[in-house]
Structure formats: C-alpha cells, structure tokens
Amino acid sequence: MRHCTIICLALLFIATAARAGEEVRVIGNRVNLRAKPDLRSEVVGQVNRGDRLTVASKSDEWVEVEPPPSIEFWVHRDFIDDGEVAPPRLNVRAGAGINYSVVTVLERGTRVQPRDEFAEWLSIDPPSGATIWIAREFVELIEPPPPRPVTPPERRPAPEPVLEPEPEPEPEPEPEPEPVPPMVRRPPPEPPRDLDLIPLEGQGERVEEQGTLRPAGFFFGRPSRYRLTRQRGHRVETIYYVEGDDAQLQSLLGHQLMITGHKYWVQGVRHPVLVPEHIVLKSPDPEDGG
Secondary structure, eight states: OHHHHHHHHHHHHHSEEOOTTOEEEEOSSSEEEESSSSTTSOEEEEEOTTOEEEEEEEOSSEEEEOOOTTOOEEEEGGGEETTEEOSSEEEEESSSSTTSOEEEEEETTOBOOEEEEETTEEEEOOOTTOOEEEEGGGEEEEOOOOOOOOOOTTOOOOOOOOOOOOOOOOOOOOOOOOEEOOOSOOSSOOOOTTSOBOOOTTTTEEEEEEEEEEEOOSOTTOSOSEEEEEEETTEEEEEEEEOSOHHHHHHTTTOEEEEEEEEEOBTTOSSOEEEEEEEEESSOOOOOOO
16 A cells, blocks of 8 residues: 555656646657657657647656647447447547557547548547647747736836847758658559459559558458548548558558559458559658657
C-alpha cells in the first residue's frame, strides 16, 4: 500500500495540469501526433511549424493536447444507431481495429459525426474529451499576455517607447523531393497470386496516383496492410490499397507520395489494389516528431 502511494505521488509531480485555454505552438515540420505518450504508440496525424494546439496536461517529455479537426478516430459501426452511441459505453480508437489504442470512451446517446467507413468501422470527427500526445521538444508554450496595470484616475500612463521592428530571418530553402528507390516489381507485372481478382478486362492497368500512405487497419479480409488516401476537407478518403515491399511501405507511412504502378480489382473489396513500380516523395522527409 505504501509503495503504491509513493508511485501515485511521483506521477502527480511528473504530469502537470494545464491552465484553462493554455496553448502550445509547434516548432517543427511534419511533427507526429500519437495516441499515447510513447514513441511506440500509433501516429494519428501530423502538424507543422506554427500550428497551435490546446493543452490538456504536460510532463517533462510529452504534452497532452486536444486533437485538431483534421484528425480522424474510429468506432465500430455496429454500436452506432442513427448517429448516436447505442451501448452504455463505447471505445473510440486511434485506428480501424481493436489493436489500436483507445483515445476516449463515449456514453450512450452521444452523437458522432461519421466521415468515412472501412469494413465494420466508421471514422468520426474528434469527439469532446478525446486527447492525443505530442513530444514536448517540438512545441513551445504560448505565454498569456501580462495583465494591464490599473492606472489611478489622477495619473496618466507614460507613453510607451516606439520600438523598431526586428528584421525577419530569411526563410530556409525547401529541399528538393528525393526519389524513392523503385519496387522490385517491374513491367510487365504478373497479377499478385494472393489476391482473388475479378475477371475483368483491363486488370493490371498502369496508373499514376498521388496521396498519403496510411495503415489499412488490422482485421480479416483486407487485401493489404496499407492504403493510399486523400484529404477532402475534414474527410479522409481511401483511393487504393497498396500491395508491395512491407519494409519499404512501413517506412513511408504518413508521407505524401506519387505512386506509379498497376491497378487490380479484387473480389469483395470496395477499392482497387495498387501494385507500385515507382514511388516518389512529394514533400521533404519529416523531422523526427516523436
């Protein structure tokens, strides 16, 4: 019992509650937002230099923040009835699968705003109470302005000195995108043997598509572990599943890519499968954002 009390007190000193409305400013580009304060936790989105986030709590290494509107969370579609939570409590997860972390829990009757669907999962707007985490080294606290002094009626405030504006630093040039080494598959490609293809003319059509590479989720029946998506307002849409070298695709998660390859339609799958033959990064590699 005494040992547990000591641990609880230690955690109380490490985590510091934020002041109401306290904000931080992002000081890096393509900084990762994670479901938990852990480098092994899922990346749920990214922010860039100058973005402002509302703080829920902070510690020496991590800051807990409210998710930006662009972040998507997931709930099981069987537990949503006419836009409302049906069971007494429903887990909201960082991805489309039970292996993803729980970011918050919704009570029965809470309304959700669906964005997209994937198999038995729905992506939704960030609900009230959901929080995510960002590494503290990539943000700076925005200090509130000091309170204005009360000037007695009989005195007039002294005029403030006129300060010359400091010259702004020259912006650093953006590096040119670097091409990614091509995949092993080269034209003319053989249809993937592990996919149940629809007997259609035009299978293997050569296409070129741009989007963000994201995980496809862990559930039965997916044709690939990866999907290519595009952002449409607050909605993230799936364009293709991507089937290729697992190690290479894993290293490109969260990147904007231009993929040239061959398209295949698979039995029982809503979106086609893209087998890359060449991939090019459309933006510089992100800084190490946790």
